[in-house]
Amino acid sequence: MNSPLNNDVPGPEDENTDTADWITTPITSAILRGALDLERTEHGVLPHRLPAWARRQIPDGQLAMAEAQPSGVRVVFRTRATRVELDVLPTRTVYEGAPPRPDGVYDLLVDGRPAGRATASGGHVLTVDMATGSAVTQPGPVGSVRFAGLPAGRKDVEIWLTYREITELVALRTDAPVEPAPDHGRRVWLHHGSSISHGSDAESPTTTWPALAASLGGVELVNLGFGGSALLDPFIARTLRDTPADLISVKVGINLVNTDLMRPRAFGPAVHGFLDTIREGHPTTPLLVVSPVLCPIHEDTPGPSAPDFSELDAGKLLFRASGDPSDRTRLTLRVIREELSRIVARRAADDPNLHYLDGRELYGEKDFAELPLPDRLHPDAAAHRRIGEHFAALAFGDDGLFGSSGA
Known part of the structure; x- marks a missing residue:
């Protein structure tokens, strides 16, 4: 019996069998998790991790790129299918002068357990010049991610x-037909952070530290970790405020140092304002x-961070801190930790559900x-x-900061 989500259409040739009948399912929010918005495009839909109103306030290309990279976003459905294909149009980022990055990986889970891993061919290529910030896109074709032999x-x-x-x-x-997967009643964890939360150099999408901790x-x-962009932006705070969640974490500091964006005088009030906004909705x-x-x-040593090309011949792009360690007017990680600990301790006197983790x-x-x-x-x-x-034990364990039974 067909789900109302499904439309029977003649399918393509499968790599391992003769021509077969396939069912094509529209990709909508009903089978997508971890995205806050879906944008209609010429080819299909583009998941976004920030809503449209927030995207209109983005001040730079770095965050615009990061929020459209679907860290933590997954297509989720219930089915009897043993073969699945997902057509995608990726945009790969290449940094001029830097070693090439591996193609993006897609992970398959069946009933919560790892069941496959694949990459997609084709796609656009975005070449970024780190020295000037300029970027050029070379168009490419749609590719496919294929999984076969499902139980x-x-x-x-x-x-x-x-x-x-x-x-x-x-x-x-x-x-085989597809239907939305049921709600298993799990608590929703909304997390915001930097490139490390986004995924940085994790092996795959289910092995970024937030995905592992969630599992x-x-x-x-719901992962709102944005590479290079955990900068206490007010529109990010409003997004966190407006997004349904049972648990919230914000991991801030490294991007404020490596962009040299903010001075100590501004940092404390900015943190207070960020937390105040979240508390308006939660x-x-x-x-x-x-x-x-x-x-x-x-x-x-304060920032900004700068690329270090000294080992580029060996295929390694490194980073260095270019600030002056004697300059006390700049933020360092040690200063940020001290200030965050002080701010949370002071606010927690009136907010027993606010916690700090070094x-x-x-x-x-x-x-x-x-x-x-x-x-x-x-x-x-x-x-x-x-x-x-470590995060799972400290935050989600029975004696953790979030506990196992919820608030």
């Missing part, structure tokens, strides 16, 4: 979209403020000794796993 029987299927590429969703095809904690993730929701993880180049409990000196930051700024895949495991 028979009724099951919940999730396709987690790549976190590193803007991704237009063109078509979903299956060899271990048994919660539904007055009693458990709210966790997380300070930066360890980053030795910026612990006592980011070095997620990734600190011992972790750095074992799993150093490969480019001096971003964790690798193993460190993402470490951070996710």
Whole structure:
């Protein structure tokens, strides 16, 4: 029996069988999680992690690109299908002079368990000149992500979209009808952070630290981690305010240092204003403020961060702190942690659902000794796993800051 979501159409040739009948399902919010908006495009739909009104207030291309990269966004449905195809039009980002980045990975989960991994061919290529900030796009074709050999029987299927590429969703095809997956009653965790929360150099979309922590904690993730853009922007605070959630965390600090955007005098009031806005929509929701993880180049040296090309011949792009460590008018990670701890302690006297977590409990000196930051700024895949495991224990454990039973 067909779900009302489905339309029978003649299908393409499958790689492993003769011509087969496929069912094409429109991609709508009914089968998409983790996105706050869907934009209609020439080819299909483009998931956004910020609503349209907020996107109109974005001041730079970096955040515009980051919010359209679907970290934590997944296509979720119930089906008996054993073959699934998702047509996508990705936009891959290439940084001029830097080593090429691997193609984005798509993860398949069946009933919550890993069941496959794939990449998509085709797509646009966006070439960015880090020195000038200029960017040029070369158009490319639609590609496909294919999964076969899924177990028979009724099951919940999730396709987690790549976190590193803007991704237009063109078509979903299956060899059996699709219906929306049921609500399993899990709490919704709304998280905001920087490129580390976005995914940085994680292995795949389900192995970014927020995705891992959400899986271990048994919660539904809405990831508003934006590479280079956790900057206490008011429109981000209003988005957090207006987004339904049972648990909220904000991880701030590193981008304020590596952009050298704000001075200590402005930082405290900006944090207060950011939290005030969130509390307008979530007055009693458990709210966790997380300070930066360890980053030795910026612990006592202000930004901005600058690319270090000294090992480019070996295929490594590094970063360095270009600020003056004797300049006390600039923010460092140590200053930010002290101020965040003080602000949260003061506010928590009247807000018992507000908590603070020192980011070095997620990734600190011992972790750095074992799993150093490969480019001096971003964790690798193993460190993402470490951070996710630590966060799950500290936040979602029975005695954690969020607890297991909710507020």
